[in-house]
Amino acid sequence: MENQPRREVGLNLNDIVGDPGKRKPIEEFDVSIRDRVRREYLNMGPCQPIGHKYEKRNMVLKKEVFKIFGLKDKGGRQSDDAFTKTGCSNWKNALERFNYHVGGVNSCHNNARIQFEAFQDQRNSVQGLFFRGHDESSSSSNRGNFIELLLWFSELNDDVSKTLFANAPANNQMNSPRIQKELANACASEVTLAIVNDIGDKVFTLLVDEARDVSMKEQMGVVLRYVNNEGYVIERFIGIVHVIDTSSHTLKCAIDDLLVKHNLSLSKVRGQGYDGAYNMRGEFNGLKSLILQENPYVMYIHCFSHQLQLIIVAVAKGIRVVNDVFSYVSMIVNMVGASCKRKDQLNDEELISGRGKNQETSLVRPGDTRWGSHYFTLLRLCSKWSSVEKVLEVVRDDATLRDNRSTTEGLIERMDNYEFVFTLHLMKHLLGITNELSIALQKKDQILFKPYH
Known part of the structure; x- marks a missing residue:
């Protein structure tokens, strides 16, 4: 039987319903339009009925993100129906229900939130994903992204399955490193051609x-x-x-x-x-x-944002006390994140203190030229101050060399220094202002001058 051309599926806007409890499940839409459906839902914003008369025992609380992405936690538990379909009426124990719903780091709530943020940020790249696997043998549980995706696609398409792996000749497996690179280059060429055709004249x-x-x-x-x-x-x-x-x-x-x-x-x-x-x-x-x-x-x-960054760098490096603060901050971040063991110690301290639940626990290493990253470094450092100090104390006590012990001791003393702490908080406040300006300058719909004709 010859392959039939794929039928183009359109989106019926009547299927886009504001009330999450009445929405058609995302898995019932054709896979080719699911991203468009998600965008339509997200563009609608939260469901806020106007003029609706609530029954005394039928108060509804729904959260649409979980239904849009339809996620399960790593234990296979589906998100709570009270937040996607049926609603919630037990307001006496609402806080307990909310905490249960949020759950741990790998809960449905947090997985949905991560997927939601990633879906909104279309500028994220997949270039950081590993193409090949460490062990690509048939007995491996993870043969790398390329072969795993190939296996997944072969399960969906019988024609592909007939020509791959066990059904293919031993000398024609088409999954060697050279073939993988050639296929990647072919895909890149097709994508580039589509871009050039879109530009046209x-x-x-x-x-x-x-x-x-x-x-x-x-x-x-x-x-x-x-x-x-x-x-x-x-x-x-x-x-x-x-x-x-x-x-x-x-x-x-x-x-x-x-x-x-x-x-x-x-x-x-x-x-x-x-x-x-x-x-x-x-x-x-x-x-x-x-x-x-x-x-x-x-x-x-x-770039206006880049000009702003250059000004900030020039001013900051021209003030000795500010320059010293960022030098010590970089040393602190490098010392705490120098090994997996130290990162784990920081995570443990955060969990013990109760501040690390459902939060990113790693410290951001500031970039040399992207001073926007310094702002987030200061935010993280301030929020984890006591935990960072405890990790540095552990590093100092475990140090086998006198130089390492002295360096760590100096960083601990610096974190207790009034001038250092005051300048750090001052720069956090100032960088917060410039960060908002930098984000505004990078908006695609920002018109900063009137074009001339």
């Missing part, structure tokens, strides 16, 4: 940044920003290019080659956005200027 903006990877190779990442046929502003990552250096001429040649490779023209570029490094924004020999020489209509915009 439209004008677009060029966003470029360069960085050095773990193998000490200079890499240039390129993102294209354009307006699609539906009128939405779209940003698409088009590729990473290895460059021998980060001079403006090298970057310009790499951009030209990348655009030619994908049948895109520099004449269609109307905007360019880079960081504030001289090789990017230089008036005479910067990448901005080289592109303007070829296309005078390409407006250069230095």
Whole structure:
């Protein structure tokens, strides 16, 4: 029997009901439209009936997130029906019911919350997932993401199942490391082609940044920003290019080659956005200027959020006491997170104190240039202050070398120093203000100036 083309399933908006208790379960929708259904539900917001007369014994409390994602905890327990379908009328013991529903770290509530946050944050990347497994043999319980997904897909599709694993010739398993890489490259090519086709003959903006990877190779990442046929502003990552250096001429040649490779023209570029490094924004020999020489209509915009970060870095490093605080904070975070054992000790202290329940217990290591990360580091450190001190005391007492013991003792004394604590809280307050501004500057719908014609 020949494969039939997949029937395109549309969404009937009549199935989108505001009341979570009356909603069609997410698993009853076709798998191809479930994400769209979730977005429709989330866009509706909480269910807040207006003008409804509540019965005395029929007060309803529902929480739609759990029904939208339909999760179970690791023990297989489904979320409480009182929060998804039937409602709650036992208000005398409501607090106890709420605590039971929230449960532990792996409860339905917390799993649903994590899925909800991840679903809202579409900018998250899957590039950090391991493609191959440590043990890909048939006896392994986890053969890696590629083979496990292949097994899952073969269970859904009989045609695929007939050509894989036990049903395939021994010399044609199609799952070797080389084949996996070729398939990944083929998928990347198809995705890139879809992006290029979506751009078509439209004008677009060029966003470029360069960085050095773990193998000490200079890499240039390129993102294209354009307006699609539906009128939405779209940003698409088009590729990473290895460059021998980060001079403006090298970057310009790499951009030209990348655009030619994908049948895109520099004449269609109307905007360019880079960081504030001289090789990017230089008036005479910067990448901005080289592109303007070829296309005078390409407006250069230095990321406003990045400008804010540069100002914060310059001011903070110019004040000795502030610079010292962040140096000591980095040392404290590095000392506490230097090993799994110390992280476990911090987790244990948090659980004993009752502050670590259902919370992220790791300390965030601040980045060198992304000063927004320093704000979250200070928040975490302040919330775990006593626990961090106790872990440092354990590290000091267990230290076998005199230097390590002295360093840890110095960090403990610093945490008890008034000037250090005062400056830390002052910077936490100031970075909280600049963090809100930074987030506002990064909003896609933010219009900071009126375009000229």
